[in-house]
Amino acid sequence: MGGRPVTGSVPSGNAKVSFRRTYTDGELYAHITGYRSMAFGNNQLEAIWREDLDAGKDVVTTVDPVSQRAAFDALRGRTGAAIALDARTGEIAALVSAPTYDADAGEPLLNRALRDPHNPGAAAHIIVAAAALEKGLLASMDAPTRSPAVYSVPDSSVSFSGDPAHCTDANLREALRYACQNVFARLATDLGAETLAATADSFGFNTEQSNTPVQAFASKWPRQPGNAAQLALTANGLFDTTATPLQMAMVIGAIGHGGNWFPPHVVTDPKTPASSRRAVSQHTADELRLAVGNSVTAWVPSTSGTWALAYAQAPGGRPQAVAVFLSSATDTTSDASQIAARLVEAAKR
Template sequence: MAGRPITGSKATGHPGAPFQRTYTEGELYSTVTGYWSMAFGRVGLDGVMADDVQAGKDVPTTIDPNVQRAAFEGLRDQRGAAVVLDTETGAILGQVSTPSFDPGAFSGNSGADARTWETLKDVDGPLRNRALRKVENPGSAIHVLVAAAALESGLLASVDAPTNNPAVYIAPGSTTRFSGDPAHCTNATLRAALRYACENVFAHIASDLGADALASTAEEAGFNNDKMDTPVRAFESTWPREPQNATQLALAAGGLSEVKVTPMQMAMVMALISNGGLRVHPRITTDPKWSMPPHRALSERTTEQLRSAVGSSFSAWVPSASASWALSATRTPAGRPVAIAVYISSPSDATAQAIRVAQRIAGDSPPDGQ
């Protein structure tokens, strides 16, 4: 990590298993390294790159220790995740999942290792890599992709074109009401609709565009890909190609129902907007075999429009999923362009906390995050 090893090995004195994996600052980097246990197997980068490790090769990562620490410290008391991508290269600069664990605490096969494992192995516990493998509704955080579809298709000429939308929209053949603040969401422009999370506007756009156009835009951004390897595989983020009815289509446009995302996917969305419509492939190792060329997913004009509308950040609270999101496309103090996705699981609105974590990562807040 920045030229400093964070994993190693030590002699065990047992002929059958002469070496045991060791970890430096294990809790800080466990979402990067995964674990390699004599008794409980191996996962994460330690699992995927096991052949290189056993051959004595170094496995350099793209992680920036300062970014990693800022994300970890910001999320320490939360159940959540954070992903930070270089928007131009796809390099993963930070990848955190909390609560975390120390992989060195169970890398052997002693009774103490077994007892530690028992405390960690809960299905939604610390061993779960939420950055890559927690799929959740994004809620209004996904409105930016619906806006992209409207601009790409020509449904709306710009983010400043009025949408001719009532404050309450009812999809054809439905009785479900999609509403927005009447003062800001009646005949709102896309710019206003993104700012005020106008459900009525995006439900209406979904009805006008249809399922294919929305799903195609989402897939260009990385959805419905079950082979997203960093090289550690991320779970698939899903967008319905054939929603059951108009209500489900409108719900999808609001980031609900069958629309599910990982924090990694939401970082990719922000990187796409920041990078002029070029989608980068996220990678956590510098090995060139995991590097892929960028893919043109959106037009430059569309992303220019969206950047002007959303600025550097936005957030969303999804009560039905107890999920809070904070997303940002900004630059580090050193000037590096980054996309940040912060997810917090909480029964109450935690957007303020998520925003503070994102600000801390970007270097826009003091060390205590206040």
Template sequence: MTKYIRRAAALCALLLLALLVNATRVQVVDSKAYDSNPANRRKDIARYDQARGDILVGGRAVTGSRDTGEQLRHERTYTNGPLYAPVTGFASQVYGTTFLEHAEDALLAGTDPMLAPLPLWNDLARTRSPGGKVVTTVEPAAQRAAFAGLGGRKGAVAALDPATGKVLALVSSPSYDPERLAGTGSAVTGAWAALNADPDKPMLNRALSRTYPPGSTFKVVTAAAALDAGRVTDLDAPTRSPDPYTLPGTSTSLANEVDGCSDASLRHAFQWSCNTVFAKLGVDTGQDALADTAKRFGFDGPGPKVPSPTARSTFDTATDDAQLALSAIGQYDTRATPLQMAMVAAAVAGGGSVKAPHLVDRTTSADDDIVATTHTRTLQQAMNPRTAAQLRELMTDVVEKGTGTNAAIDGVTVGGKTGTAQHGVGNAGTPYAWFIAWARKPADPEPSVAVAVVVEDAAADRSDISGGGTAAPIAKAVMEAVLGA
């Protein structure tokens, strides 16, 4: 009998060992395969079992969660969804996450280890912390002013604090309501199909993800390169710039929209946006110097993360002199996001220093304990501080008595640069209207806002498009909102 008991015990031990081996295989060796299996819904069920943390603008939540009682319980809700969609993005049970909802997903979902009371606590206790909060840098008044200014026209606005890199406004138009993509069912799939089929591309974040020819706003970069290189030493000295200007090596003539550009000084050429002066100045300064300055402003590098990734702005570094002349006035293959051009304006306002733009001021737990804080970070020095001071002088002239008078604000020093960017085959497309600017109150030592506006406005008449006429009033409204003017 004892022999049979030993055999039975050995068999039981063997079976137990086999169970342990199999459990180890399932939970350790094959765990990733089971987790990633589309048929496994446990992860999704757990993800939406608790409310998601909120994104805050101006101290108030612009997101929320609604308990549906369904398997994927909590659906995302949005306050003023179209207004803040370029900032928040969407969180969808079906289509995933974008922008801040994606970049800060772990914190908002409560899976970030920094939310746990102790390291590895959630793994050991098999629990999940309540979703944290994302406190943005966006100023509600500036956001509303930018959104209202665009008025549904295709375009974008980006506004920054030059001293810190904080994003004060980020608007893309036309927009959409991200709440339409929250939840499951035919309404969500229908909304997704409709938004993707819309020719106006409302889900495209034009402020971060689309690049445009910057047109004459790029003349700020060209002027910085020429001043830094010593190509121009006196803002009021005449330049040897014919009008019209024949592009080097070609029979193509470049003309101006205004009179008085022949041999104009840099001050006059900047104030009235003389293409001939800046095209020749770009060639005289040289490709290496111009490309180096553009790179220091942020061109030709990876787009900054805010923390959402942004498109790469480019300045072609392999051109002949004719192409370089066009590149120097923001045409040919020169392309920039509105955020990049806001960084250009901010660098001028900030003494030549380019600060890293950021949308998140801090992240906290559900109980408002600080998880992380974003600190001001300098990316590079785009130009000599003396050059930045000269450009501030030139940009002020543009607003006080040049092409940008529509951006003037009573009692405030405003500097700006207009731009009208040609595009399309044979430049047949309706020009893009650009305006970049900065503003400073008399009592403030330095400018406290820099802004870039681009308006596509494909339905408008070509003659009605200009940076000063179309984009400058929008920039003015945003700056007034930030300054409280």
């Protein structure tokens, strides 16, 4: 990591297996390197690149030790995950799942950055806003949405509300800032399930095989909600809408990088360089990027956790897309924002 080896081998004293794998900063990189163990087998990069490692070859990762340490220290004592990637290339600069585990002990725990999807809640509003701009439903982020403070879903007893002072007839810029559920429920009705799902798909949702090269679980956006109420819930990041931190970093990265995203990866294969994929047009991405800005945005999607997303490009630094998820029954928006901000700062060094 960063030009420094973090794995090694020492004599085991076992006639059957001459050497034992060792790890430098095992807890720090555990959810990237994985482990190799007689008792527990192999996982993560230790399993995927076993032949190369057994042959004495180096496996070079994209991880930035400064960013990795910043995320690890910020998540210490918490349950959640943080991921940072370079929006120009998809290279993962930091990937931390907390609590971690000691790779030397071979005690696997869930990789929350790649394999623990949760409702994105209001973080999903970015995708709905992208769909509204992309399909011409709204001309710009400043166009009013004609949304009542309480929006009642047609043919349903379900309604969605927003802060009356900020969400009544809010434009997209205000609706994103104040997480106006009424606005995005209304937009979902106007756009329809097919348009919303197609936009989500363009950002990487519903992709069953996403490898970094460690396989990430698919993030889900329902293509055919059963009724109008479920469609409105979907647009508000609830119902069956789920996302991993990796997926949400891809979303914010695409918006920051002109509507394009690269498949995220922690090992670069020179034989098969990654090619970019377009999520939305340059115009849509620019509108959203200017609205989101370089600040950290955080939301509480439910009683189960908090999301924070950030995009920033420092002079001479990498354009950093950051996603943080904290699992908590209380409002942890301040904590999640601080963690995301620390990762952004790390990228500037």
